[in-house]
Amino acid sequence: MGRGHELLQQLAARQDVAEFQDLTWEGSFADFVDIVVAQPQVTRNAFQRMYDMILSYGYSEYTEYKKRIVRYHFFNDPKNDGQDAIFGLDLHLMKLVKIFKAAAQGYGTEKRVILLHGPVGSSKSTVARLLKKGLEEYSRHPDGALYTYRWAVPDELGAVVVTRCPMHEEPLHLVPDHIRADFFRSLNAAIGEGSTPVKVDGDLCPVCRFIYNDLMRKHNGDWAKVVSHVRVERVFLS
Numbered sequence: 001m002g003r004g005h006e007l008l009q010q011l012a013a014r015q016d017v018a019e020f021q022d023l024t025w026e027g028s029f030a031d032f033v034d035i036v037v038a039q040p041q042v043t044r045n046a047f048q049r050m051y052d053m054i055l056s057y058g059y060s061e062y063t064e065y066k067k068r069i070v071r072y073h074f075f076n077d078p079k080n081d082g083q084d085a086i087f088g089l090d091l092h093l094m095k096l097v098k099i100f101k102a103a104a105q106g107y108g109t110e111k112r113v114i115l116l117h118g119p120v121g122s123s124k125s126t127v128a129r130l131l132k133k134g135l136e137e138y139s140r141h142p143d144g145a146l147y148t149y150r151w152a153v154p155d156e157l158g159a160v161v162v163t164r165c166p167m168h169e170e171p172l173h174l175v176p177d178h179i180r181a182d183f184f185r186s187l188n189a190a191i192g193e194g195s196t197p198v199k200v201d202g203d204l205c206p207v208c209r210f211i212y213n214d215l216m217r218k219h220n221g222d223w224a225k226v227v228s229h230v231r232v233e234r235v236f237l238s
């Protein structure tokens, strides 16, 4: 066997089929609701996702001048061999993480703009870069998976027109207002206690609302038929 064949075989062996299937998963709205029941964390808001992403790297604690300090290992940038690791700012990084935590729990900080204030070259941009890279990577990981959807609607000639939600919206926005309360009550009952209740704020974006209303008219108000045009898929933050 020639060297070329060997190289190709090595390459083929390195492919991760399970990961590929995971990343390219798609399904119906009902398949997505199954995922939410099994992994309610897919519906987390941005602050919860950021906070969980940072925590997923673990942390350690130490005492300095009688003060308990938490070192979040995320800021060691372990996935990039410490390229953007930040040192000596644990107290400030703790405050930053605390803001994400409070915002994740809806204590009001989610309505604020976070300003990193400090001298030139004190790693403000590095912190922002780390958070961006961390979120990108987390969205490709099963623990950080998040989902959106696209519409597949046949036109007059029968050709299927595919429209992606331009806002990469949360699929649960498709649940209409008048049944939302009931829907989430049943959904959270199915999820069971011990996990933060799933709740979704916000409504369809203008493009999706237009398609939704149009399909509602076509299907005489049959919501199940409207969402049968929906294909749910993973989103990767970039």
Ligand SMILES: Nc1ncnc2c1ncn2[C@@H]1O[C@H](COP(=O)(O)OP(=O)(O)OP(=O)(O)O)[C@@H](O)[C@H]1O
Binding pocket: 084, 085, 086, 087, 088, 089, 118, 119, 120, 121, 122, 123, 124, 125, 126, 127
């Ligand atoms: N505490 C620190 N630990 C490790 N590296 C640091 C630290 N502070 C700064 N650096 C390094 O110094 C360089 C400059 O940092 P960075 O560009 O993030 O600073 P900045 O606060 O955004 O500065 P500016 O105010 O000029 O925008 C980067 O390579 C960064 O990794």
Ligand SMILES: [Mg+2]
Binding pocket: 124, 125, 126
């Ligand atoms: Mg900067």
